[in-house]
Amino acid sequence: xxxxxxxxxxxxVAELRRRIVSGELPAGAPLRQERLAAELGAxxxxxxxxxxxxxAEGLVSTEIHKGTIVSSLSPAEIEELFEIRVQLExxxxxxxxxxxxxxxxxxxxxxxxEASASGDPSNWGALNxxxxxxxxxxxxxxxxxxxxxGVHDNAMRYVNLQLAVAMDVERELVDHRQLLAFARLGDAAxxxxxxxxxxxxxxxxxxxxxxxxxRELDARAGAA
Amino acid sequence: xxxxxxxxxxxxVAELRRRIVSGELPAGAPLRQERLAAELGAxxxxxxxxxxxxxAEGLVSTEIHKGTIVSSLSPAEIEELFEIRVQLExxxxxxxxxxxxxxxxxxxxxxxxEASASGDPSNWGALNxxxxxxxxxxxxxxxxxxxxxGVHDNAMRYVNLQLAVAMDVERELVDHRQLLAFARLGDAAxxxxxxxxxxxxxxxxxxxxxxxxxRELDARAGAA
DNA sequence: GTACCGAATATTGTATTCAATCGAGCCGCC
DNA sequence: GGCGGCTCGATTGAATACAATATTCGGTAC
Numbered sequence: 001x002x003x004x005x006x007x008x009x010x011x012x013v014a015e016l017r018r019r020i021v022s023g024e025l026p027a028g029a030p031l032r033q034e035r036l037a038a039e040l041g042a043x044x045x046x047x048x049x050x051x052x053x054x055x056a057e058g059l060v061s062t063e064i065h066k067g068t069i070v071s072s073l074s075p076a077e078i079e080e081l082f083e084i085r086v087q088l089e090x091x092x093x094x095x096x097x098x099x100x101x102x103x104x105x106x107x108x109x110x111x112x113x114e115a116s117a118s119g120d121p122s123n124w125g126a127l128n129x130x131x132x133x134x135x136x137x138x139x140x141x142x143x144x145x146x147x148x149x150g151v152h153d154n155a156m157r158y159v160n161l162q163l164a165v166a167m168d169v170e171r172e173l174v175d176h177r178q179l180l181a182f183a184r185l186g187d188a189a190x191x192x193x194x195x196x197x198x199x200x201x202x203x204x205x206x207x208x209x210x211x212x213x214x215r216e217l218d219a220r221a222g223a224a
Numbered sequence: 225x226x227x228x229x230x231x232x233x234x235x236x237v238a239e240l241r242r243r244i245v246s247g248e249l250p251a252g253a254p255l256r257q258e259r260l261a262a263e264l265g266a267x268x269x270x271x272x273x274x275x276x277x278x279x280a281e282g283l284v285s286t287e288i289h290k291g292t293i294v295s296s297l298s299p300a301e302i303e304e305l306f307e308i309r310v311q312l313e314x315x316x317x318x319x320x321x322x323x324x325x326x327x328x329x330x331x332x333x334x335x336x337x338e339a340s341a342s343g344d345p346s347n348w349g350a351l352n353x354x355x356x357x358x359x360x361x362x363x364x365x366x367x368x369x370x371x372x373x374g375v376h377d378n379a380m381r382y383v384n385l386q387l388a389v390a391m392d393v394e395r396e397l398v399d400h401r402q403l404l405a406f407a408r409l410g411d412a413a414x415x416x417x418x419x420x421x422x423x424x425x426x427x428x429x430x431x432x433x434x435x436x437x438x439r440e441l442d443a444r445a446g447a448a
Numbered sequence: 449g450t451a452c453c454g455a456a457t458a459t460t461g462t463a464t465t466c467a468a469t470c471g472a473g474c475c476g477c478c
Numbered sequence: 479g480g481c482g483g484c485t486c487g488a489t490t491g492a493a494t495a496c497a498a499t500a501t502t503c504g505g506t507a508c
Contacts, residue, residue: 007288007461009276033490043463045269048491052233052273056280058370064231065469065490080367087315088308143304146282147371231491257460267493272461289460289499 008042012050015040020059020070021125021153023160027072031060057150073158075207075214081155082203088148089132089199090192095139097188105184108134112176115169124169125156131176135183135195159202162209172202232266236274239264244283244294245349245377247384251296255284281374297382299431299438305379306427312372313356313423314416319363321412329408332358336400339393348393349380355400359407359419383426386433396426 006014019025037047051068054060062068073081096104111134115127129152137145175198182191230238243249261271275292278284285295297305320328335358339351353376361369399422406415 007286009461034488044490045462045464049273049276052276053280056277062490066471067490077367080365083365084312084368084371087311091311141304141307143282143301144308147308147375151371233491258458268460269492269494286460290501291459 007046009046009049009053012040012042012047013053016050016054017057017059017153020054021157021160022122023157025070026161027070027157029070031068031070033068058154073154075210078155078158078210079203079207081151082199082206084151085148085155086196086199088144088151089136090196092136092139092141092144092148093183093195094188094192095141096136097138097183097186097191099138099140100183101138104134104138105180108180108183112173112180115176116173122160125160128156128159128172129153135179158210159206162206162213168202168205172198175201232270233273233277236264236266236271237277240274240278241281241283241377244278245381245384246346247381249294250385251294251381253294255292255294257292282378297378299434302379302382302434303427303431305375306423306430308375309372309379310420310423312368312375313360314420316360316363316365316368316372317407317419318412318416319365320360321362321407321410321415323362323364324407325362328358328362329404332404332407336397336404339400340397346384349384352380352383352396353377359403382434383430386430386437392426392429396422399425 016025016031025031031051033044033047033051037044040047051060051062055062055068059071060068061071108131111127111131115124115131118124118127129149132152133145133149136148139145175194179191179194179198182188182194240249240255249255255275257268257271257275261268264271275284275286279286279292283295284292286292332355335351335355339348339355342348342351353373356376357369357373360372363369399418403415403418403422406412406418
């Protein structure tokens with residue numbers, strides 16, 4: 001029983017979002033309609049509709065008669081996305097903690113275990129989201145979760161491209177386990193504080209890494 | 225010199241959003257593609273792209289082969305949108321207060337004056353946004369402002385339909401002037417507290433009004 | 449009289465086609 | 479030799495045409 005079949009457009013949205021968030025389509029990459037449509041086995045019309053959807057989400061940006069590119073955020077904008085995450089996630093987490101059931105905790109633990117086991121960094125962004133979502137979802141704030149998901153996706157694609165941050169995956173897992181411990185104890189305030197610090201740490205590592213890379217590129221450009 | 229020409233799709237998005245937020249297209253109203261396209265003087269293709277854009281924003285929802293309707297939020301979901309506004313706006317306001325220039329304050333005052341003068345309730349939602357945006361924009365958090373705008377739009381269309389709340393416009397203006405006073409004094413904490421209370425008051429009035437209307441409808445349905 | 453089935457119709461989903469615009473490379477002119 | 483304009487190819491924007499699906503209304507059997 002397929003309860004809700006997906007339109008072709010929706011499938012394309014999901015696929016493109018996956019490619020963008022995973023870094024397969026890096027920031028600045030152009031989305032050629034004819035080629036992409038052929039590659040996805042569809043016509044240009046549903047592809048264009050999908051692009052409009054992603055545009056509204058902020059993942060791509062279109063200039064009229066020039067085409068669509070994966071939108072590229074400045075370090076300041078990336079940092080801002082993490083700030084937003086801090087605001088929303090700490091709030092949702094604090095709401096979620098007292099409502100968490102054993103099943104919720106088990107789910108979060110399962111995701112953590114999966115992340116520990118899988119060394120594949122390419123789907124780490126998705127796992128990270130699933131963990132954070134599992135922590136916040138019991139808040140019951142579905143609208144906020146939808147918003148948060150957009151912010152998370154938009155930020156995570158930069159994380160996926162930064163190996164320096166990816167190498168810190170061990171440290172992140174430690175944080176995640178500790179967050180789980182706070183949740184288990186019902187300590188919303190303590191957990192929220194750690195969550196804030198956790199997100200801020202990832203953000204500053206990421207921005208530092210991007211800045212470093214940018215400096216390197218500038219240096220090369222200067223030398224050339 | 226027209227620097228940024230708009231695609232037909234973008235124009236349609238703006239027009240449809242206006243109609244939805246203003247209440248001209250109430251929640252639940254179906255969007256018939258052929259009719260709308262003819263009415264807007266365009267073909268179905270750009271209209272469909274516009275609909276996909278609005279769908280990503282959460283203003284409409286589409287069911288495959290059944291059509292698109294203006295999305296209708298439950299009272300709980302509406303309340304949640306206001307909760308999100310509280311979280312984001314109090315944060316942004318507190319950031320904005322120390323950065324406000326005289327020009328920012330003047331702008332906010334001008335909007336308040338305009339709102340006092342104009343008795344037209346139909347564009348009151350837009351004015352309300354302009355005021356709240358003026359208070360938060362100096363924070364410099366453009367990404368968050370974009371998010372907040374979406375939330376505000378989505379919530380405001382219900383306000384526009386509720387005369388009981390619209391009648392409280394005087395009280396709201398009092399709050400707005402008081403918020404301005406806090407901003408002028410540089411009292412971020414005091415202003416944020418008032419802002420929180422302000423939004424929560426509007427939310428509870430609105431939800432109460434919607435609940436009342438719904439009960440009335442149920443009663444009629446029961447009588448029939 | 450009611451419930452179920454089926455054809456007709458309306459509406460959406462997708463593909464194909466045509467039109468408008470932009471960018472690159474070439475040519476002529478200064 | 480450099481610069482401006484121009485033509486051509488490529489790409490997107492928009493419209494038309496076709497296919498698939500759902501709703502509705504009428505009819506028939508029970």
